[in-house]
Amino acid sequence: MNTLARWARHIWLDAADTRRLLGAAGLQRLEQAVRDSEARHMGELRVCVEAGLSAGALWRGISSRARAIELFSQLRVWDTEHNNGVLIYLLLAERRIEILADRGLHIRTDSAVWHGITQQLSASLQSGQYEAGLTQAITAVSELLRQHFPLSGRPNPNELPDAVVLI
Template identity: 40%
Template sequence: MTSQATSFFGRCKRAWRHMASGTGAGKRAFPPATLQAIEQAITLGEQRHRAEVRLIVEPGLDARSAFNNLGNRQRARALFAQYGVWDTEENCGVLIYINLAAREVDIVADRHVGRLVADTEWQVICRTMTTGFAQGDFHAPTLSALEQLNTLLARHYPADGSRPNQLPNDAVIL
């Protein structure tokens, strides 16, 4: 078997895994009580810092994207743009993107916040989630990661008075 054939079959397997992870997987991993807790954690966190946080869960990529090896980071950046996370007054949007089929998490931060936080700090937050997700737990690791994120943002980008909420605080399940 050639490496080209292995690559083709590997891509087919990846596409199948993403196609098999439908909306039901997102609802099972993130039931209403978890979604409500996420929204509350984002709301309370944004009182401590000036950043705007958005969390998006995608059960799986479409077959074409998965087959063509669209990376998690690429997809996160596309959603960052699509959902207007970049469109905040202080360029302070932060997106947490969760891909359930791949069990991967990426954080994309707008330029103002991104300059203040080291990549290693974002990676610790992502690892909190992926470690819990590997054990089948989505609720506690997500809330723990949001607390870590809010603490990190409060340290690097603290609140300086009241400000309008510029992005919705509810989690999005695609």
Template identity: 35%
Template sequence: MAQNNEPSSQVSFARLWRQVLFVPMLHSKWLTAEAKARLTMKVAEAERGHRGEVFLIIENHLPIQSAYYIDCRERAVDLFSEYRVWDTEENTGVLVYVNICEHKLEIVADRGISAHVSPTVWHAMCEKAVTGIGNQKMEESLSDLLNEVGQLLRQYYHLEHDPAGNELSDTVVFLK
């Protein structure tokens, strides 16, 4: 639920079993094609007016083969690398990772924006979104979180005339 830089993973049979027993169709009904399109638009909106990049990944559950060894934080860091969110010109990429099975949300921010935003700010943003998600307001909570991330990026990397350039796709990635 929080953004920090310390490894947090410990081996866990409980985590592994949660992933094995998770039934996606019971938990991700809210993520319709229309909801994904609206969230993709929210990512695009969050990227306006600054030099940062926002990337949203929603995953049903951790990969079974690694669920015993890694937690959501480590998975988010792995995806930050795999999707090259770190590979922006000014190191201003921000990954928002949601794991439906674990009821976790992680923010991984590149070093450029992390130099300006403290871990407690990222943590508070995650907590607020997780609370909304817990109240069955998944799409609304993610939309609000994306807006907040965009505001932070505008605060530190503002562009008066935002060019149409985009270093990363705005499309929401859904990993089943």
């Protein structure tokens, strides 16, 4: 994508567009899906939807992957007891999806699994089914976490907020 077209796509969108896209009820349902997911395993899940990158990020040529890595740190997804946090990140301006798993889950999961979840979410987004696609991705990640980090009878504190982050 050329630089001018990229800037135009990012500057045009903001968090209000994301709120309209998902709606208040949809955001509540997604938050509940995260909460329900985390009640079935010892992992932590964050969902972040960013409308467009800032002018500074665009100037520096930040990719969606690099931005997801920044947010992985900023949202403290890496800071869980079992190193099993997962970030599902959407960059709407570029229709890019990044799913990042902390090292505890990453080493146990083949890259083809992450690719499959990303492809499924991408297909839902292309057909305009944002909430349904994110819900499916949450469910798929939840199953991986349940498989590799099942509830163990120990306390299962909620280490990270469940709300969808809108930027």
